[in-house]
Amino acid sequence: MTIVVYVGCGIALLCAALVITRRNAMHAMLYLVLMLLALALVFFALGAPFVAALQVIIYAGAIMVLFLFVVMILNLGRPGERQERGWLSVAVWAPPTALTAVLLGLAAYVLTSIGATRAIAGEVGPKQVGMALFREYAIAVELASFVLLAGLIAAIHLAPPPREDVPEPAAPPLGAPAEEAPRE
Amino acid sequence: MTSIANVPTTAILVVALVLLMLGALGVMIRRDLLYVLMSLEIMFNGAGLAFVVGAAKWQQADGQVMVLLILVAAAAEVGVGLSLVLRLYHRLKTVDADKVSTLRG
Numbered sequence: 001m002t003i004v005v006y007v008g009c010g011i012a013l014l015c016a017a018l019v020i021t022r023r024n025a026m027h028a029m030l031y032l033v034l035m036l037l038a039l040a041l042v043f044f045a046l047g048a049p050f051v052a053a054l055q056v057i058i059y060a061g062a063i064m065v066l067f068l069f070v071v072m073i074l075n076l077g078r079p080g081e082r083q084e085r086g087w088l089s090v091a092v093w094a095p096p097t098a099l100t101a102v103l104l105g106l107a108a109y110v111l112t113s114i115g116a117t118r119a120i121a122g123e124v125g126p127k128q129v130g131m132a133l134f135r136e137y138a139i140a141v142e143l144a145s146f147v148l149l150a151g152l153i154a155a156i157h158l159a160p161p162p163r164e165d166v167p168e169p170a171a172p173p174l175g176a177p178a179e180e181a182p183r184e
Numbered sequence: 185m186t187s188i189a190n191v192p193t194t195a196i197l198v199v200a201l202v203l204l205m206l207g208a209l210g211v212m213i214r215r216d217l218l219y220v221l222m223s224l225e226i227m228f229n230g231a232g233l234a235f236v237v238g239a240a241k242w243q244q245a246d247g248q249v250m251v252l253l254i255l256v257a258a259a260a261e262v263g264v265g266l267s268l269v270l271r272l273y274h275r276l277k278t279v280d281a282d283k284v285s286t287l288r289g
Contacts, residue, residue, distance in 0.1 A: 001189040009199040012233075012274045016203055016226050022208035025218055032222050039229050043251075045189050046196075047241040051251045058255050063225070063262050071218060073272055088213065096212040108198050112255045120288070121189040121240035124248060130283075132245035133252070141250070143255040151260030158267040160274035 001121075008042035011035075021088070025071050029064065036060040045132050047121035050129045189240070203230030205263040217269050217279045219263065228258045 015035035022028040036059050044052035133141055203226055210223025232251045239247025273279055 001187055005189050005191050005196065007262055009196065009233075012229075013199060013202055013206070016206040019222055020206060020214065020219065022280045025216070028219060028222060032225060035226065036229065037196045039233060042196075042233065043236050046191070046236055047189065047243075048236050048239060048248050049249075051236060051248045054252060054255060055232075058259065059225075059229075061233065063259055066262055066266060067218070067222070070270060073270065074218070076279075093209075096209055098211045100212075104202060107201050111197055111201070112194055117241065119189070119191050119192045119193045119241035121191070122243060123287075124239055124243060124245050129245040129248045129252075132249050136246075137249050138269045140243055140253060142271075144253055149258055151263045155263040155267045158264065158271055160271045174241065 004045040005042055011038040012042065016142060023088075025076060025146045026068075029067055029071060032067075033060050033064050036064065045121070046119070047123040049123065050126040191237075193237055193241050197234055199235070200230045200234040203233060205228070206230075215281050217272070217281055221265050221269070222279065224261070224265075225258065228254055 012035050015031045015038060018031040019028045019035065036055060038058070040052045040055040043049075043055060141146065207223045207225075207227030208231060210226060211220050213224065214220055232254050235247040235250045235254070237247075239245065239251075269279060272284065276283055
């Protein structure tokens with residue numbers, strides 16, 4: 001199971017690096033989905049099957065689908081790819097990469113100087129997580145529902161107005177299903 | 185091969201750190217707003233990995249609860265962020281972050 005953790009982390013890192021360097025938004029999104037699945041595998045191997053399942057269902061299965069819908073609505077295509085090629089020049093990515101590498105080195109140094117510990121990852125199952133959620137973290141669950149409600153209202157309110165060139169499909173009349181009543 | 189992972193915590197924390205840094209790099213170097221949102225997702229996942237390895241080390245469920253809350257925050261943020269991107273595209277016909285400068289001056 002240790003091998004699974006290492007390989008999963010390696011794939012996640014590779015896919016993350018590929019996401020930020022692709023020209024085509026769809027390709028980048030697919031690499032992001034692959035990264036999420038690799039991380040779900042790592043979570044499972046680290047003894048967290050509940051969040052592994054949640055990662056696949058919610059993150060890769062709902063949030064990324066939302067992303068994909070928006071990319072398809074925007075429909076940037078080939079002109080978008082040509083545009084992206086001009087945007088990512090060496091002068092754009094070299095300074096941030098250098099600064100980020102310095103920060104990463106410093107943070108890794110701080111982490112490794114704390115002292116080596118090992119994680120022997122026995123399974124922390126859904127029952128334990130459920131008990132924690134409903135006992136210690138009950139208020140956090142309520143606050144999470146507030147956040148989701150706020151996000152829902154904001155998304156509905158902020159959505160762009162309907163397009164004038166695509167007509168809305170007409171709603172079916174309300175009295176129509178009367179003829180399809182089941183016969184005895 | 186045993187079915188219990190035995191990993192050095194520091195190594196996985198460094199992986200989570202690299203994921204965070206890759207996400208931050210993506211936010212900085214890409215001009216397309218969709219890529220910025222995707223890089224933010226990478227950062228969320230990096231933080232989630234750090235919490236899960238903490239939960240694995242101390243054998244407590246608190247880290248997993250935090251990952252669940254991160255998931256909730258990411259979902260709300262993506263919902264709002266994507267509707268903002270769509271609204272921006274509707275208004276400016278581009279998703280270039282450099283073009284969004286009407287507040288300047």
